[in-house]
Amino acid sequence: MFSKILVANRGEIAVRIIRACKEMGITTVAVFSEADKEALHVSLADESYCIGGSLSKDSYLHITAILSIALASKSEAIHPGYGFLSENSYFSRVCKENGLVFIGPSAEVIAMMGDKNQAKKTMREAGIPVIPGSDIIKDMIQAKKEAEKIGFPLLIKARSGGGGRGIRLVEHMDSFEKNFHAATAEALHAFGDGAVYMEKHLKPVKHIEMQILADNFNHVVCLGERDCSTQRKNQKLIEESPAVVLSEETRQNMIEASVKAGKATNYRGAGTIEYLFDQEGNFYFLEMNTRLQVEHPVTEMVTWIDLVKWQIRIAAGNPLTFTQKKIACQGHAIECRINAENPYQNFQPSSGKIEMLHIPGGPWVRFDTAVYQGYSIPPFYDSMIGKLIVYAKTRDEAIRKMKAALCELIIEGIEHNVDYHLEILATKEFENATYTTDFLGSLL
Numbered sequence: 001m002f003s004k005i006l007v008a009n010r011g012e013i014a015v016r017i018i019r020a021c022k023e024m025g026i027t028t029v030a031v032f033s034e035a036d037k038e039a040l041h042v043s044l045a046d047e048s049y050c051i052g053g054s055l056s057k058d059s060y061l062h063i064t065a066i067l068s069i070a071l072a073s074k075s076e077a078i079h080p081g082y083g084f085l086s087e088n089s090y091f092s093r094v095c096k097e098n099g100l101v102f103i104g105p106s107a108e109v110i111a112m113m114g115d116k117n118q119a120k121k122t123m124r125e126a127g128i129p130v131i132p133g134s135d136i137i138k139d140m141i142q143a144k145k146e147a148e149k150i151g152f153p154l155l156i157k158a159r160s161g162g163g164g165r166g167i168r169l170v171e172h173m174d175s176f177e178k179n180f181h182a183a184t185a186e187a188l189h190a191f192g193d194g195a196v197y198m199e200k201h202l203k204p205v206k207h208i209e210m211q212i213l214a215d216n217f218n219h220v221v222c223l224g225e226r227d228c229s230t231q232r233k234n235q236k237l238i239e240e241s242p243a244v245v246l247s248e249e250t251r252q253n254m255i256e257a258s259v260k261a262g263k264a265t266n267y268r269g270a271g272t273i274e275y276l277f278d279q280e281g282n283f284y285f286l287e288m289n290t291r292l293q294v295e296h297p298v299t300e301m302v303t304w305i306d307l308v309k310w311q312i313r314i315a316a317g318n319p320l321t322f323t324q325k326k327i328a329c330q331g332h333a334i335e336c337r338i339n340a341e342n343p344y345q346n347f348q349p350s351s352g353k354i355e356m357l358h359i360p361g362g363p364w365v366r367f368d369t370a371v372y373q374g375y376s377i378p379p380f381y382d383s384m385i386g387k388l389i390v391y392a393k394t395r396d397e398a399i400r401k402m403k404a405a406l407c408e409l410i411i412e413g414i415e416h417n418v419d420y421h422l423e424i425l426a427t428k429e430f431e432n433a434t435y436t437t438d439f440l441g442s443l444l
Contacts, residue, residue: 001316002026002077002101006070007045009081010060012370012386013292014041017079020308029073031066033059035378040370047073054380060084063091070100077101077315079308083382086291087114087162103315104269105290112265113288117159117197123285126264128257131276131284133199143180146198147173153201156180158187158194164234165190169201202284204436206277207231208243209289210258211299213270213310215320220262222255223303224329226295228274229437230424232347237417237440238424239295240334241302244395244433245277254283259324261288270296270311294337294387297368301333301391331391332398336406336421338369338386340377343420351379355413360405364391367409377414385416395433399425 006029007017014030018041021028030045035054042048049069052059059065061084070078078100080086086104093107104110113119120130134146136159147154147170156179158166166187168179180196188194207229214220227243228236246254258273265288272293274286296307305327314320340350357373369386371377377385390405392398403425406418423443429435 001318002312004029004073004075004077005103005312006031006066006073006075006078007041007081008060008066008078009084009086010036010039010041010370010381011384012368013081013083013294014039015044015370016368017081017308018044020306020312024309024312026312029069029075031059031069033380035380038375040372040375049073054378056084056381063088063094067094067098067100070095071098075100077103077312079103079312080291082292082294087289089114101315103311105265105267105271109265109267110290113290115159116157116161116287117195119288120285122264123261123288126260128261129282129284131199131202131286134197136195136197137180140177140180143198144173144176147176150198150200153203154198155201156183156196156198158183158191158196160191160193160195161187162191166196167234202276202278204279204438205229206243206245207236207274207286207437208246208254208277208283209272209274209293210254211270211272211293211296211307212258212262212267213305213307213314213320214262214267215314216268216317217319218263219320219323220259220267221320221322221324221327222258222262223299223305223307223327225251225254226293226298227433228295229435230430230440231437232440236295236337238334238336238421238430239298240332240395240398241298242329242332243277247281250277250281250283255324257283257285261285269314270307294384295335297366297387297389298333298335301364301366301389302329302331303327331393332395333389333391334398334402335387335389336402337384337417338388338409338411338421339383339417340385340414341383341417342415343417345415347417348415349379349383350415351377352414353377354411356410357412358408358410360388360408362401362405365401365405366390371411385411399431 004027030048051065089111095102168183230238390401
């Protein structure tokens with residue numbers, strides 16, 4: 001097992017990783033930007049070092065600075081969390097070249113799955129259903145031919161996409177060329193790669209994802225699913241497990257497909273296979289996230305398996321100690337992402353000092369956050385300030401528990417989306433679990 005790990009992240013996920021390391025007896029090293037000198041992860045870690053300016057490119061994306069601290073502090077491994085460098089194949093490779101263990105899959109797997117077009121080819125070859133679509137588009141002539149073949153509506157998607165960027169929905173050929181250029185330009189700006197492909201736009205659909213763990217001995221297990229269909233502009237807001245719309249037969253088919261995906265990619269660590277699930281009961285591979293997901297706590301709640309600790313154990317060379325048959329998902333868990341933004345003013349981000357903070361308590365209520373009373377939220381990073389997670393025996397109980405927890409959560413001094421979550425939970429679509437990826441469009 002490792003004796004010292006550097007956490008190459010910030011916010012609630014950095015705090016989450018540090019806590020797991022403390023429980024495992026592992027010394028932690030935190031890195032932080034100038035804007036984060038008062039951040040919680042800085043004080044919780046055993047060692048903390050400033051690595052640059054407030055902007056992400058000058059700190060949390062500064063590979064040389066992070067590697068220098070890791071080597072100088074004699075860290076043995078680096079945990080990237082999610083976001084930032086977590087799916088950067090170059091970072092994974094240079095960690096290995098410098099004798100550091102990257103807590104995640106190999107650089108080769110990250111690169112393969114980061115190329116959305118290659119990922120689809122790999123899954124298709126493994127016998128996993130994929131959404132009908134095209135390969136990488138070379139020019140506008142080919143693009144229009146493929147569009148006619150696929151049919152409208154369709155999606156233009158960046159090969160190196162993520163976080164909802166580099167995607168355009170096209171309803172008709174009249175607006176195709178304009179959207180194509182917009183998607184390629186955004187992809188080039190966001191990822192340094194303007195390549196795009198197209199796929200059929202399935203609607204209405206559920207967004208279902210399956211959590212896998214894989215060790216270095218070709219053992220792959222699936223820890224069940226999460227329903228992540230409550231989305232705004234391709235960004236998840238509420239996640240729950242299990243997905244009650246799945247029949248047991250479909251669930252088992254998706255579990256088997258996800259284990260196949262892990263083996264087909266020679267995966268290692270924690271990963272997520274994302275699918276679209278249509279109203280006819282069909283599921284299609286969407287993408288694979290080669291990292292820990294923001295919503296991992298709902299899986300932890302229903303399986304009693306600590307995903308962060310298993311990431312670390314696997315990276316240290318330990319085998320999984322349980323088989324697929326030993327995994328039993330019980331009860332129901334829901335997570336709400338608490339963001340510093342105003343949903344009623346076009347989701348304008350909010351920053352500033354938290355004047356008052358009261359965190360809800362009680363059995364099976366968890367709030368993963370890095371904020372505290374008196375903390376000032378900087379304007380430079382993602383707007384998510386915490387994740388409120390509840391667990392109960394049934395879904396109805398879990399919904400009531402979440403409503404109670406949201407009502408008890410008090411954050412004063414900044415704008416936030418707590419009331420918006422309460423509105424979502426009160427809709428008939430959420431109550432009866434029929435909501436799909438586009439249902440939030442009519443809520444505001």
